[in-house]
Amino acid sequence: MTFAPFFGVNHHEQSILLGAGLISSEGTETFTWLFQTWLQCMDGIAPKAIIIDQNRAMKNAIAIVFPETRHRLCLWHILKKVSEKLESYAAYRSGLKTQLMKCVYDTQTIEEFEKCWVGFINTYDLQENAWLKSLYAEHEHWVPTNLKEFVNQFDSALRKKIENENHAEF
Template identity: 65%
Template sequence: MQYKNPRFFALMDLDDDGRLKNVFWADPRNRAAYQYFGDVVTFDTTYLTNRYGMPFAPFVGVNHHGQSILLGAGLISSEDTETFVWLFQTWLQCMDGIAPKAIITDQDRAMKNAISIVFPESRHRFCLWHILKKVPEKLGSYGSYKTGMKTTLMKCVYDSQTREEFENCWDQFITPYNLGDNVWLKSLYTEREYWVPAFLRDVFWAGMSTTQRSESMNAFFDGCVHSKTNLKEFVDQYDNALKKKIENENVADFHSFNVTIPCISRSPIEKRFQDLYTNGKFREV
């Protein structure tokens, strides 16, 4: 790939016996896209641990149509701090030393450590969906879970507009339900700046609060690759999947330049959005 295109970036990490430990690559398009859409990146390794036991680790962003885009990918041999540091540093090198302004991951400790080492200035957020998915398992055994506890927690998370509001609401959640000793809630509270929306409002997140972009990117590779795919095949199929992605983006570009969605009001602001936004984004507005 590098021979065919000098802007293609790949780096391999070998162990002491010269065996492949980790590999990272990004094609020229991934690198170009990062210049425009590198503000917010989601990173997730839950997909496709292949038959070599190497998790697939894609860096995913979102483009001007709201579509998921790939910003480089790796196959890694383990999910420890050292490996993530190697991967993040390699990715940073590939992207000319420009760190993302914000990054979303799950609550993985090793990832958190590596991000603080390699991207100390980037705002790091935990995937809200992964946290809230654990609520029934962690709190379901309490008698008052269904009679108000869950509702109070969700209200705290989603309805608090400021940090102070969240703090007050959290007190009103913990005290009446005697949750002061709950270890899981204690750890969540300690790390509240990483996941509570009220603490994250000052940062641009491109409409994302979860790693579901990474997971939808995984869905996008489904049908092309599975855990039995060998590495050579994986690279070819990966390439095919990317071509399909580019096609979708081109179609959306074409529509945005050639199809005008009519305004539904006389508001000059709406007219301005119509002129400036892609159709996908204008529909949201």
């Protein structure tokens, strides 16, 4: 059986276990049931964001149960697959991996990322790599947030948190 934990972040910025489920299959129907059950336990309050691996069934269930929730792919899970998917290329050890990491970590805007990605694909002749094609097709779910967007989102989240705390204190 698959163990499906639900983690959150408390007011001390610490990860906390909110709940967990044991599921016998990893299909869209099962994840939909799991998320609906979890949503009931949370008094109908959907999470603001969900970070998952690249599980297609889970992605489908998130769209069904949490349509307003921001869905992101875990960059760690993605980058963990880099060697498995690309080490067969001769250039892997002589710059390919380094260039990919540069695109992911050293670009500050979507435009910079796009330019870097195209350069990476063209330099190493990776236009036909199915894994990179599928990864790029979902890049809006995993490309790191630029600093300005992060600061704005952080400021907004902090303001909302303070408002909620003040309301609860009252």
